[in-house]
Amino acid sequence: xxxxxxxxxxxxxxKSYSNNLIILSDSASQFLSTAISGYFENxxxxxxxxxxDYNQIDLQILDENSILYESKTKYVVIxxxxxxxxxxxxxxxxKSTFFEKVMDKILLYWNKLQKNTNIKIIQFDFLPFDDFxxxxxSFKVKESFFSQINLLNKQVYENASNYGNVFIYKFSSxxxxxxxxxxxxxxxxxxxxxxxxxxxxxxxxxxxTDIVKASLGKIKKCIICDLDNTLxxxxxxxxxxxxxxxxxxxxxxxxVKLQIWLKLLKERGILLxxxxxxxxxxxxxxxxxxxxxxxKLDDFVMFVANWDDKASNxxxxxxxxxxxxxxxxxxxxxxxxRNLVRTSIPDITVPELPEDPSQYLDYLQQLNLFETxxxxxxxxxxxKQYQEEVGRVNLEKQFTNYDDYLLSLNMTAKMCSFDxxxxxxxxxxxxxxxxxxxxxxxLTESDVEHISNDSTYVSKYFTLKDKFGxxxxxxxxxxxxxxxxxxxxxxxxxxxxxxxGMEEYIINKLFxxxxxxxxxxxIGEYIPSxxxxxxxxxxxxxxxxxxxxxxxxLEVDKYINKKTFVKDEE
Amino acid sequence: xxxxxxxxKVTEIxxxxxxxxxxxxxxxxxxxxxEDWDSLAQITLLSEMESVFNINFNLKDIANLQNVGDxxxxxxxxx
Numbered sequence: 001x002x003x004x005x006x007x008x009x010x011x012x013x014x015k016s017y018s019n020n021l022i023i024l025s026d027s028a029s030q031f032l033s034t035a036i037s038g039y040f041e042n043x044x045x046x047x048x049x050x051x052x053d054y055n056q057i058d059l060q061i062l063d064e065n066s067i068l069y070e071s072k073t074k075y076v077v078i079x080x081x082x083x084x085x086x087x088x089x090x091x092x093x094x095k096s097t098f099f100e101k102v103m104d105k106i107l108l109y110w111n112k113l114q115k116n117t118n119i120k121i122i123q124f125d126f127l128p129f130d131d132f133x134x135x136x137x138s139f140k141v142k143e144s145f146f147s148q149i150n151l152l153n154k155q156v157y158e159n160a161s162n163y164g165n166v167f168i169y170k171f172s173s174x175x176x177x178x179x180x181x182x183x184x185x186x187x188x189x190x191x192x193x194x195x196x197x198x199x200x201x202x203x204x205x206x207x208x209t210d211i212v213k214a215s216l217g218k219i220k221k222c223i224i225c226d227l228d229n230t231l232x233x234x235x236x237x238x239x240x241x242x243x244x245x246x247x248x249x250x251x252x253x254x255x256v257k258l259q260i261w262l263k264l265l266k267e268r269g270i271l272l273x274x275x276x277x278x279x280x281x282x283x284x285x286x287x288x289x290x291x292x293x294x295x296k297l298d299d300f301v302m303f304v305a306n307w308d309d310k311a312s313n314x315x316x317x318x319x320x321x322x323x324x325x326x327x328x329x330x331x332x333x334x335x336x337x338r339n340l341v342r343t344s345i346p347d348i349t350v351p352e353l354p355e356d357p358s359q360y361l362d363y364l365q366q367l368n369l370f371e372t373x374x375x376x377x378x379x380x381x382x383x384k385q386y387q388e389e390v391g392r393v394n395l396e397k398q399f400t401n402y403d404d405y406l407l408s409l410n411m412t413a414k415m416c417s418f419d420x421x422x423x424x425x426x427x428x429x430x431x432x433x434x435x436x437x438x439x440x441x442x443l444t445e446s447d448v449e450h451i452s453n454d455s456t457y458v459s460k461y462f463t464l465k466d467k468f469g470x471x472x473x474x475x476x477x478x479x480x481x482x483x484x485x486x487x488x489x490x491x492x493x494x495x496x497x498x499x500x501g502m503e504e505y506i507i508n509k510l511f512x513x514x515x516x517x518x519x520x521x522x523i524g525e526y527i528p529s530x531x532x533x534x535x536x537x538x539x540x541x542x543x544x545x546x547x548x549x550x551x552x553x554l555e556v557d558k559y560i561n562k563k564t565f566v567k568d569e570e
Numbered sequence: 571x572x573x574x575x576x577x578x579k580v581t582e583i584x585x586x587x588x589x590x591x592x593x594x595x596x597x598x599x600x601x602x603x604x605e606d607w608d609s610l611a612q613i614t615l616l617s618e619m620e621s622v623f624n625i626n627f628n629l630k631d632i633a634n635l636q637n638v639g640d641x642x643x644x645x646x647x648x649x
Contacts, residue, residue, distance in 0.1 A: 198617040
């Protein structure tokens, strides 16, 4: 964690960027703005942090000419302090409904801001502080400030669930961990209306940055774990099943707690993998035989145990899973191994675990590595889906002819119109897909809903099954109707299903759709990013003509159906 | 801690806050002498001093600080 002065220094050397994050606050926000700016620079986020004048939230939001409504404003941070709220609360006559008035005001802000359809709102929740006017009874008295803040936060969370573009920064969690005494200093508030101490500004800046990163698709998908002294105490090869420390008492329970957390992450959809310097059978034995093991073998998508160097093993794991190295985390108790991996693989995140194992879990949790802006039921199945993929990789090794392998998979697919059930998964896919993504357009659930309801769009998603299992929703395209032309506003596909004939199946369906809609020509565009070079020539390969750099078109009656082993699902 | 030691640490703090490794200060140095020394910088200086010396200033005491000398005297009193 960088301290405030370091962040201030870093933020001074920033270039200026064309997209904005605007900070609206009812307290002095200059330092907050500096801290976020420094953090963005540190995390390579190319967004300009713009501070606004003290306590001008209403003025800015109600002014149609405000910078908030310009198209380059992508994020708005709304920080309303509990301090200011308290003054309003103290003055109000009907204290038991005070929270409703505040919520109405916040909803007004969210509704007005949505006029700029690009905008993502990051709303701070309220720090509950107790004025002890009602002692411990405050929970029972609706008019107490304590009750009002809790009711307000509850409503903020509930309402935010209905706004696809509103994200909550849980400022209150910071107070839970560090306490009001550390986060707030009355002197600073009295002197300059600063509501966050300098020492804790970096934490707040990190929180905001984590949300922005997640909304840009910079997320972690997988955690690779060492075994000895990381998932249990001791060395299995030397100490044996009875000698390793794992259990209810003493240091063993530290590792049990860590395993419980990892299991919860797996249930949420984060992939777990093992990379250990051990014989395979020795390494796997505790998972099968030790009574206190929380994690089991089938919780892992890959289990690599051998005597090769860890960097090579991690590169192998990445190759099989086919996800970005920058979406992986590697935990290992040994500083030598950590440095080796960090040096050979700069993109992977390697937490610098503290020396004391009893502090591992707290340290890892505080890093907030697994920030996300969406979650769907599908996530729970992710480990199983990747395990199925490993099954396919192994099957392929049995065929010398790739076409024979594809035929043996018995693939069937379905094309469907966007609907409310698929909206979360479509939004999530737009956030997570980087490689097979023609124009890298990230969609929130609100964006997906807008497109579904707009008759100038034709948008379809695709699901795929094979004999190993169900891949679920793995691709979609969004077509904009411009007269008798379709413009492919975006087409993306999960990299789990690349080069199996799904590309051809989808394009065949696209041209079928075009014929049904009396479309004469289809236009596609490729917008380069640093991860999607694999689709640079896809339109050309599928028969389109290149009309200018990165623009492609094909007349519908000139399209020839492509061969594919993917069949229509009955 | 004697006044000289405090002075050394305070000089370090000023150098960090104003991002100038060669900054020299004395008891008379005030906001008139350093361009970036505005009210926000004042807050940053005081926060750093509280953190470095592990002390907590009183609001009354910090309202009347005129120059570096006053700050050092206040730190001497609080440490």
